[in-house]
Amino acid sequence: MAELHERTREIAFLLRVEPDLSLVTTYVAYGQERVEALQRQGGFPRRTGLTSGVLLTAAGRAAYARRPEVVDSLLRAGIRRRTRYSPASSRVLASALAAAREGTSVERDEHTLGWSCIAAGVRDALGRVVEVVGVLGPSGGWRPDALGVPLRRASEQLAASLPPPSGSLSEPAPVTGP
Template identity: 30%
Template sequence: MTQAPRPEAAGLDTVLGKAVTILRAFRPDDRAVPLAELVRRTGLHKATVHRLAAALVANRLLDRVDGGYRPSGGLFELGMLASPERSLLEVAVPFLQDLYERTHETVHLGVREGHDIVYVAKIGGHRQVRAPSRTGGRMPLHCTAIGKALLAHTDDALRQEVLTGPLERRTPHTLVAPGALRRQLREITETGVAFEREESTVGIQCVAAPVLGGDNAAVAAISVAGPTGRFRPERYVTQVRAAAAGLGSMLNRRGPRDR
């Protein structure tokens, strides 16, 4: 099971840091987290967690429910104030919807944050693939099609940082050899498309294309994913490239101030 972020990441020497540590202790599959479990996950004193959780409830960042606490809608409201992602999503939605209508497979939009991708949007119908991706979730760059599309079009320093750092093996198919990954990234810059073949999740394949800005750097990437039993990512290269190119063209026409 994935561990909660370590408390020190938020800075436990301040009240704000402790409050953020509590918020970051929640996991995507949590329904309600008891006070004792929050204490265990954060490493904070029980009285501190109780006091700060009450303050977070009062500010609509947590809800007090049967069985403990859960994130509140106030966090969603704050998240939607994140201007770059919100502006990107507003422009991207028609392209994502059109791509879904053309493929009827799961469509993702992602951006880079550090060495991870963050999923800004996920669209899927009744055949939506069972994958760990979720809106607001993150995955390592090196093991996803979106991540590799972004990594191939980032600056040399960050690419080298990722390639020389630890490459987590998420599945038996994850590419963790730096030389092989570097060759794949070069191929992505030449073809304009990236593939994932069960590298982040067993049973899932994916194809992605970068959304390029005026400086030829990727501001985002779009992907289509499906189960290995019936999904052939090569069949969707044209559609994914077209969606990414269309979104990139629209963003470039709007200019940096509007993104």
């Protein structure tokens, strides 16, 4: 994780996918140059619940792209566009989720205006996404899509360090609206 931060000088993070499918921050690395910007945004979230807005984030797409029952439930709950760059239709969002299933998810200003992100799922031995690794930074100053290869490599390294899975994930929690 520190290597991702050093390479990009942006915010590197690791999230754990909980049994209730919320995302819990387990690691964040950023330099002094990002402190003020993060403070203006209220800091890095410690926990992100399972709401439809999570599909507007690269991390949420990486976490749930291989969980069609979760995506369908979130789409039924309705997705409110947060910025003018948020997906305008479920078809556009489906395309972004397909990209996430291929390895990485990129979003530019779709969840929070002025911020872009790239994320990848970390899969356990059963192929379940149990963590999400990503890089977040102010839009315009960097190219998140250029980090696909190193991010996938970090995802694979993290996956190799996971303990063997024990049991199956519990049933997903009910989905709430935006």
